[in-house]
Amino acid sequence: MKAIVTIHRRETIADPEGSTIQRALGDLGFDEVRAVRVNRTIELEVDDATRVREMCERLLVNPVMEDFDIEIVT
């Protein structure tokens, strides 16, 4: 099975990449864009998904600045 981990930088932490993309979209005339946040996705092929949360907490995610979601695809 596949575990898809999506990592979001917390709203209170700056996202320089998102800000730059937002400016570029504005330069192209997409004035309707209010905010851009760049998330990161990590796909894991696993035999058992029960410990994916632990993997996130120990390594994949920095709790100082990030939150995460886990989606299991069988």
Add this chain to the structure above:
Amino acid sequence: MKVGIVVFPGTNCERDVAHALGLLGADTELVWHRETNLDGFDRIVLPGGFAHGDYLRAGAIARFSPVMGPVADAAAAGVPVLGICNGFQVLCEAGLLPGALIANRDLRFICRPVHVRVESTTSIITRAARPGQVLRIPLNSYEGNYVPGDSAPIPVLRYCEPDGTASDAANPNGSIDAIAGVTNAAGNVVGLMPHPERAVEQFMVSTDGRVLLESFLAS
């Protein structure tokens, strides 16, 4: 005085640090990241570079290197531990310093001298400095943008104008409160983004890094 300089795969400033500390009279030894015993070292430095390729996040893999167990033990025992640039990132990831370092505000790698102001003279790298002293030291990083998260960091150095005043323009990477270096609450662990080891001889941009490294050796 024996200083252990930790070398991860991808570390690249270890010899500069050894050279600079040697100039100041220290006995240094490079320590491979698989080492599990740091007994006998009076000081520990995590130098700059790209430990484990900076994959995932800068410092995220390095914090699990075997040497980090004894580094944490030494820090808990009060041994002065200094993280420079990538070493600062590793110390944050390891939870030995508060906060995290993210990409520079303008998404550019910064490689130039910057001015920093001494905010505290009680830290292991600023004891020999004057409060408010302005130092000109090379900065060399892409992820130098300090974010404290929910922590209340204790700043040691802040980016500033040449005359010591604060300004947004003088903040090269967007760090919160222009923080260039922090200490832990106990005062024996410090991380900073600029490279003091690159400012120790007459032919370099300045010799302003000396006061930081001399403080570290004397603390």
